[in-house]
Amino acid sequence: MKGFTLIELLVVVLIIGILSSVALPQYQKAVKKTRLMRLAPLIKAMADAEEAYYLANGQYTPFSSELDISWPDGTLAGAATDDGYLRFSDGTVVDLLSGSSYLTGSASAYVMGKTKEGIYYIHYLDHSSSPGVRSCKGDESLCKSFGGEAFNGGWKIP
Numbered sequence: 397m398k399g400f401t402l403i404e405l406l407v408v409v410l411i412i413g414i415l416s417s418v419a420l421p422q423y424q425k426a427v428k429k430t431r432l433m434r435l436a437p438l439i440k441a442m443a444d445a446e447e448a449y450y451l452a453n454g455q456y457t458p459f460s461s462e463l464d465i466s467w468p469d470g471t472l473a474g475a476a477t478d479d480g481y482l483r484f485s486d487g488t489v490v491d492l493l494s495g496s497s498y499l500t501g502s503a504s505a506y507v508m509g510k511t512k513e514g515i516y517y518i519h520y521l522d523h524s525s526s527p528g529v530r531s532c533k534g535d536e537s538l539c540k541s542f543g544g545e546a547f548n549g550g551w552k553i554p
Contacts, residue, residue, distance in 0.1 A: 428513055428538055435509035435517040436530075441465055442507045443519045450523060456505055515539075516550070 400408075445463040446456050457463060505524040509517045515534035520526040526548070532539035533550030544552035 425538060425541075428511065428515060428535065429541065431511045431513070432515050432517055432532065432538070435511065439507050439509050439517055439519045443521055446507060447522055450521075456521065456523075510534075517553075518550070 442463065442465060445465045449457045449463060505521040507519050507521065511517075513535070515538060516532065518531045518533065520529045520531075522528060529547065530553040531547050531550045532542060532553055536551075539551035539553075542551065542553045544554045546552075
């Protein structure tokens with residue numbers, strides 16, 4: 397007789413099931429982390445543009461259209477809108493007006509991005525209570541994986 401017995405096949409299926417139950421959560425975490433870190437350069441560019449606007453005008457801009465920044469082709473689901481939100485085709489949303497950032501010297505002036513999983517990447521502007529700080533909120537285990545320390549209900553990203 398050639399071939400495998402039913403028991404051998406069941407053992408192989410069981411081993412595959414155990415391995416996939418361990419690997420799948422790690423894979424999902426890696427996907428979430430990648431989506432979050434894709435926001436970093438966009439948020440940094442927006443924060444830099446806000447700081448340039450602040451230097452010229454003495455306050456942060458209330459409208460994304462006033463920023464000297466261009467968006468990557470094919471990523472926006474709609475044009476840069478004056479309601480302060482940028483909606484991307486992958487479900488990511490960037491909120492330019494978070495914390496009333498247009499107010500001069502606002503303690504909570506920041507630019508914030510949110511992935512479709514509801515994880516936030518926040519970059520505090522230079523004229524806020526936490527100048528230059530980047531933080532993560534929404535998935536504690538994912539945010540902790542960046543290192544850093546607890547900060548304002550989330551985690552600082554070093």
